[in-house]
Amino acid sequence: MRRVAANYIFPIDSAPIRNGYIELDEQGTILKIGELTSEMSSTEYYNGILCPGFINSHCHIELSSLQGKFEKGTGMSGFINQINALRESAPKEVRIECIAQQFEKLYNEGVSAMADISNCDESFQIKKESPIYTRTFIEVFGTEPDDVENVITDAKRLLDKAEEIGLDASITPHSPYTMSPELLTAASAQGLSKGYISYHNQESQEEEDMICRHSGALYENYIQRGLSVPPATGKPALLHFIDRISKVHSAPFNENILLIHNCATNQESIDAIKSVATNLFWVTCPLSNIFIHNTLAPLQLFRKNSLKILVGTDSLSSNDILSMVEEIKCIQNHFPEIPLAEILQWCTLNGAEALSIENVLGSFTPGKRPGIVLIDNIDFENMKLTDQSHSKRII
Ligand SMILES: [Zn+2]
The missing domain is CATH 3.20.20.140 (Metal-dependent hydrolases)
Known part of the structure; x- marks a missing residue:
C-alpha cells in the first residue's frame, strides 16, 4: 500500500480535500481517500495539489x-x-x-x-x-x-x-x-x-x-x-x-x-x-x-x-x-470566475466520459486507476494556478 498526500487533493467526483491523502495498491488502483491525520505515518507529502491523470x-x-x-x-x-x-x-x-x-x-x-x-x-x-x-x-x-x-x-x-x-x-x-x-x-x-x-x-x-x-x-x-x-x-x-x-x-x-x-x-x-x-x-x-x-x-x-x-x-x-496546465492557466486568465475544481473536471472526468473510460480514469474514486498528477506553485488563497505552476505525474 502506498499513501500520497498534498496541501489539497481534487478527487473530482467530490469536493477538494485540504491536507488530503490517497491510498493506492501496487497497480495504482485507488483504495481510499480522506483527510490526513497526525498519526498517519509513511505518507509521501507533496507541496501543491493532486488531481487525477x-x-x-x-x-x-x-x-x-x-x-x-x-x-x-x-x-x-x-x-x-x-x-x-x-x-x-x-x-x-x-x-x-x-x-x-x-x-x-x-x-x-x-x-x-x-x-x-x-x-x-x-x-x-x-x-x-x-x-x-x-x-x-x-x-x-x-x-x-x-x-x-x-x-x-x-x-x-x-x-x-x-x-x-x-x-x-x-x-x-x-x-x-x-x-x-x-x-x-x-x-x-x-x-x-x-x-x-x-x-x-x-x-x-x-x-x-x-x-x-x-x-x-x-x-x-x-x-x-x-x-x-x-x-x-x-x-x-x-x-x-x-x-x-x-x-x-x-x-x-x-x-x-x-x-x-x-x-x-x-x-x-x-x-x-x-x-x-x-x-x-x-x-x-x-x-x-x-x-x-x-x-x-x-x-x-x-x-x-x-x-x-x-x-x-x-x-x-x-x-x-x-500542456494541459498551460491550457488551464489560459482559461483561468480569461475566465477568473470559474473555479479551479470545475476546470479540472473538464480536464479529467468529462474527457474520460467522452472516451467511455470513466470506469478506470478521471477521478479519485476507489477502484479506479486514474494516475496521480501533482500541480505545484499554487496560489492557495485564491485557489488558482500561477504562472510558475507545472504538472508532473507521480503515479
Ligand atoms: Zn483539430
Missing part, C-alpha cells in the same frame, strides 16, 4: 514536427495555406521522433488518455507502445462530391491498420468547410456506427460566414483555389452538421459526439444540437484558438447551458506547447 480531449499528435513554424493570428484561411505548405516539410524520421518526444512529455506531465486525430499512420506504433490510452479518430476531408468513395476507401484502409495494431479507432468527419455535404454524411455514418464522432465545429466566424452566407476570407480562399463549397444554408454551421447526420439515421443520436473548438457557437446552435443529440461533449482548445483566431469559445454560455466541457491542446501547428 488528465484527459487531453483533442490533439493531432502527428503534427508535432510543426512546432514554431506557423505564423500566428492568420485566421482560418491563412492557417489552411500554411498547413498545406508545411505539413510534410520535415523528413519522416524527424516527424516520428517529434511524435515520440511529445508523447513522452505528455505522459510525464500527467496525461493519462487522449482523443487524437490521425490523417496517416505515423503515430500508430508510438500510441500502441505508450502508457497513455488513446482513442484514434481517422479524420477525413475532401471538398469534391465525386471523391467520396475514394476518400472513404482510403480511410477504411487506415482504420484497418490502426485496429490491426490494436488501437481503438474510428473514422470521423473533419469540419463543414473541408468536406462536401455528401462526404460529411458518409464519414459521419462510419463514425456513428462505432459510437464516436470528433468534429471540428464553428471554429471561427470565417467558417460561419462561409457555410451560412458564402462570404468572408475562408470562402474567398476556397473560390480562389477552385474548390467546391457546400451550398449556403442561411443558418449557423452546426445546423448543417445536424442536417447531414440526419441522413444517416433519425434522431435521437445517442453516440458520443465531441464538438471541437466551438468559438462561434451561439444559443441557436446549442438548442438545435441538444434537441437531437444526447451525449455531447464540448471540447475547448483555448491556446490554439488564440494562436489562430485570437478568440476563445464562449465558456460562460456553455456553463449557463450546463454543457459538458472538455479541454484539448490541439496540435503544435497551432500551439507553442502541448
Whole structure:
C-alpha cells in the first residue's frame, strides 16, 4: 500500500480535500481517500495539489514536427495555406521522433488518455507502445462530391491498420468547410456506427460566414483555389452538421459526439444540437484558438447551458506547447470566475466520459486507476494556478 498526500487533493467526483491523502495498491488502483491525520505515518507529502491523470480531449499528435513554424493570428484561411505548405516539410524520421518526444512529455506531465486525430499512420506504433490510452479518430476531408468513395476507401484502409495494431479507432468527419455535404454524411455514418464522432465545429466566424452566407476570407480562399463549397444554408454551421447526420439515421443520436473548438457557437446552435443529440461533449482548445483566431469559445454560455466541457491542446501547428496546465492557466486568465475544481473536471472526468473510460480514469474514486498528477506553485488563497505552476505525474 502506498499513501500520497498534498496541501489539497481534487478527487473530482467530490469536493477538494485540504491536507488530503490517497491510498493506492501496487497497480495504482485507488483504495481510499480522506483527510490526513497526525498519526498517519509513511505518507509521501507533496507541496501543491493532486488531481487525477488528465484527459487531453483533442490533439493531432502527428503534427508535432510543426512546432514554431506557423505564423500566428492568420485566421482560418491563412492557417489552411500554411498547413498545406508545411505539413510534410520535415523528413519522416524527424516527424516520428517529434511524435515520440511529445508523447513522452505528455505522459510525464500527467496525461493519462487522449482523443487524437490521425490523417496517416505515423503515430500508430508510438500510441500502441505508450502508457497513455488513446482513442484514434481517422479524420477525413475532401471538398469534391465525386471523391467520396475514394476518400472513404482510403480511410477504411487506415482504420484497418490502426485496429490491426490494436488501437481503438474510428473514422470521423473533419469540419463543414473541408468536406462536401455528401462526404460529411458518409464519414459521419462510419463514425456513428462505432459510437464516436470528433468534429471540428464553428471554429471561427470565417467558417460561419462561409457555410451560412458564402462570404468572408475562408470562402474567398476556397473560390480562389477552385474548390467546391457546400451550398449556403442561411443558418449557423452546426445546423448543417445536424442536417447531414440526419441522413444517416433519425434522431435521437445517442453516440458520443465531441464538438471541437466551438468559438462561434451561439444559443441557436446549442438548442438545435441538444434537441437531437444526447451525449455531447464540448471540447475547448483555448491556446490554439488564440494562436489562430485570437478568440476563445464562449465558456460562460456553455456553463449557463450546463454543457459538458472538455479541454484539448490541439496540435503544435497551432500551439507553442502541448500542456494541459498551460491550457488551464489560459482559461483561468480569461475566465477568473470559474473555479479551479470545475476546470479540472473538464480536464479529467468529462474527457474520460467522452472516451467511455470513466470506469478506470478521471477521478479519485476507489477502484479506479486514474494516475496521480501533482500541480505545484499554487496560489492557495485564491485557489488558482500561477504562472510558475507545472504538472508532473507521480503515479
Ligand atoms: Zn483539430
